[in-house]
Amino acid sequence: MAVELYLDLLSQPCRSVLIFAKKNNIPHEVRNISLMDGEQYGDPFGKISLIRKVPALRDGDFTLTESPAILLYLAQKFQTPEHWYPADLQQRARIDEYLSWQHCAIRLHGSKVFWLKLMIPEVLHVEVPKEKMEAAVEELSGSLKLLEEKFLQDRPFIAGGHISLADLVAIVEVMQPVAAGLDVFGGRPKLNAWRDRVQAAIGKELFDEVHQNILGSQERVKVMDGSKLEFSKAKILNFFM
Incomplete structure (x- = not known):
């Protein structure tokens, strides 16, 4: 079923x-x-x-x-297939560690950049102070550095030689600020190479299909009806601003 x-x-x-x-x-x-x-x-x-x-x-x-x-x-x-969540205790622990960390780190910081750079100014029509945007990008940069230096290190993928659930969860978060127009891969060759490996393991066609809507966000916001977010506008601004 x-x-x-x-x-x-x-x-x-x-x-x-x-x-x-x-x-x-x-x-x-x-x-x-x-x-x-x-x-x-x-x-x-x-x-x-x-x-x-x-x-x-x-x-x-x-x-x-x-x-x-x-x-x-x-x-x-x-x-x-076992590579997604291996039976090996230490590989599994690496995945669990990343999944436990990412919520309040790369997910939070990538989402914040997406909203501050794109959604809040273009859809809610609220000006974002320059210092707020700069601080959000700096926070995201810190999380990306940890992704490279702590979680990837010199491995092809987070848990070792094969893609796992950790890489899958990581890549969708990394792509969120990209959708807002921030180049997170420039100047980060390790992150860029990891992205290419993850994309190849998933399959480019599937990767592009699932990211099609979010990567079109910069065009979609031009015709988006911001009044639909009025019910949660105060909550959004309080959380991200």
């Missing part, structure tokens, strides 16, 4: 889940949830996720939220 995946591909974690499901031929049905339209706050989705976040999964009567938990569930239920 196919699992149901509740997704919005503007969301980094949603992209990681969809790439994983498609790459591993996991039977699934996508249920699109528009975050811009506030569909996560509607009654139908509330029955799936009380925390009102995507991605979410439904497998029969079982529901699950949080992308790392969803990825681990899919990997183990569908017995995907």
